[in-house]
Amino acid sequence: MTVTVETNATLAQAPEPAAEPAQAPRRPSLSPSRAADFKTCPLLYRFRTIDRLPERKSLAAVRGTLVHSVLERLYDLPAAQRTVEGALELLEPAWVELREEPGVAELFEVAQGEGAETDVNAPESLEAWLASAGKLVERYFTLEDPRRIEPEGREELVEVTLPDGLLLRGYVDRLDVARNGALRVVDYKTGSMPREAFESKALFQMKFYALVLWRTRGVVAAQLKLIYLGDGDALTYAPDEEELLRFERTLLAIWSAIERAVSTGDFRPNKTRLCGWCDHQAVCPAFGGTPPPFPAEAAAAAGWRTPLAIVEAD
Template identity: 30%
Template sequence: MSQVSDVGTGRPVQQEFAGMPPKLYAASPSRLLALVDCPRRYRMQYLDKPRPEARAQRAHTSFGLAVHNALRDWWDLPRDRRTASAGRELVRHSWIDVGFRDADQSLAWRKRAQEHVVDYLGRVDPDDPPRGIERTVSFISGTLRLTGRIDRLDERDRELVVVDYKTSQRPLGEDDARTSLPLALYAAAVWKMFRHPCLRVELHHVPSGEIVSHTHTPESLTRKVDEAKSIAQDARRADADFAERGVESTLFPPVVGPLCTWCDFRAHCPEGQTAGPEKSGWAALEPSEVPRAAEVD
């Protein structure tokens, strides 16, 4: 293996052995979907150096984080304290007072989060701990190395089940679990890591207690993995073009539409600013305001 000098910097650049397989492309489901949703936002979020300053955290994100953290921390409590009512204090401890209109709105939504968590935990068996909580999972397929973190991994009747908490104010749709790329990739990763089939995925809507589930087949999981690999190929090509041409690359056009009014990098995107006025930090607390693709929790 030899070294040559980079034309632009004069620094030595290590060359790969001839015939070596291409390097793995590391990504998460959120990174892949960011490219699909809007290449411009993908570039600003993952490639630009320095990264453009994102807008302040929104209220629905603060709400979702507090609920997720409470449901995670509940399993760390001693068994005699692992009661549904314990969720109230866990939410209070995890509460983030950011993005709300004022202190009164924050307090009202903290109380709502506490009610949701207590109601949800009332349907959870404290003597049946999950196989994993906020477990990092990964797999390699072809040139893609995918890594993500799942909210909860259950084992039921000797089957592994991926559970994802949702806290948005909009109810779930029937196909949300079936069509979710992240859930399918998490199931594939669990299967690979635990060497045990994992086909069932579930979305648990904490505010309503609704559970939407889907049982994949090995073939449908393979199709989802192939979809991720296809997106990763596009991402690798875009990343390489950015490394060569920087912001002059033409592979990062903005996708202008309703989601632009929610975008964290809107201030740095003139095209996105034409989509309409920016949503307030607490707009997503009203379900009628939020397009489904903008729900982040």
């Protein structure tokens, strides 16, 4: 819009305020974790993504967040200062920030309360818990020398819209680019490396990132690297274009199944041994619970094609 301002000795006309740019309509997206949720249990996907039911934080998950934060900040230091000692000095300030997040400080009150239910192998004190996080940070240095690495990105959002309109989004722990342009995608895990039979499940997330990077940069990642700090091991993999094309078709099939479930409000539970770690058993039919009514209005507002949206369109 062109605005003309006329001014003379007796009159000054202020320009009209520029109209605010229209916001793009919200639309759903698919991330590695949400795709994995739907594959594991469609009802879990609904509870987390559409209902957004609250979930308890766990000591293990918070420790993972803390260690990730330290390893991200480590690369803010000059290369010569990226030592074990330098990394451990980052632990306390990272914890000071993390404990301000809702529900984090309370975790330790619960873990140490008399008769309270706690995580398996919960530490006896905050000091012991912080020490366990420090051990994971120390172990990182047995797997890589950060003084020799200059990442292009850390905790970097990568996203792409596929030709059919599916928006893929995810955060990469670390992205390295060699002088010849070769890409390496790195993800930190605070657990132990899975057995060979479960490696494909572990690599699902990494192939997701590789697909997005291929579609945005036109380069297939030379290496996908999962670093397991729990046991000091690493899993590496080199994808190719054919495999990424197959993986893209897999994601499109998952997305089609999600859209069908949203359009009908029909998300089925899938009872597995993982149910023991789920916070939603009280509202899960597999455990005698009743799910809350499907939030069609909220889902439609978030861009989903729900039963409500379909009726209104008709």
